[in-house]
Amino acid sequence: MDRKLNQRILNRVIDAGCKTEKDIENLTMAEVLRIPGITKGDMILITKLQAAVKEKRLILFLAGMEQEE
16 A cells, blocks of 8 residues: 555545544545545545554554555
8 A cells, every 4th residue: 555645545534524533433425525526546545544443553554554464
């Protein structure tokens, strides 16, 4: 994964009003679609961000590293 893209997505989600991990987890598709200039790729990364937050691996996501299995 690309570290800069992941960090950009986090910034866009914060700019859209998500201030906590809980806000990110609870972000709905309708809210995602209201983010100006959102792309399909951005939506995929937001979904991955939500999973990373839920699984308590946000740092791995932001560092652009996949979780080791």
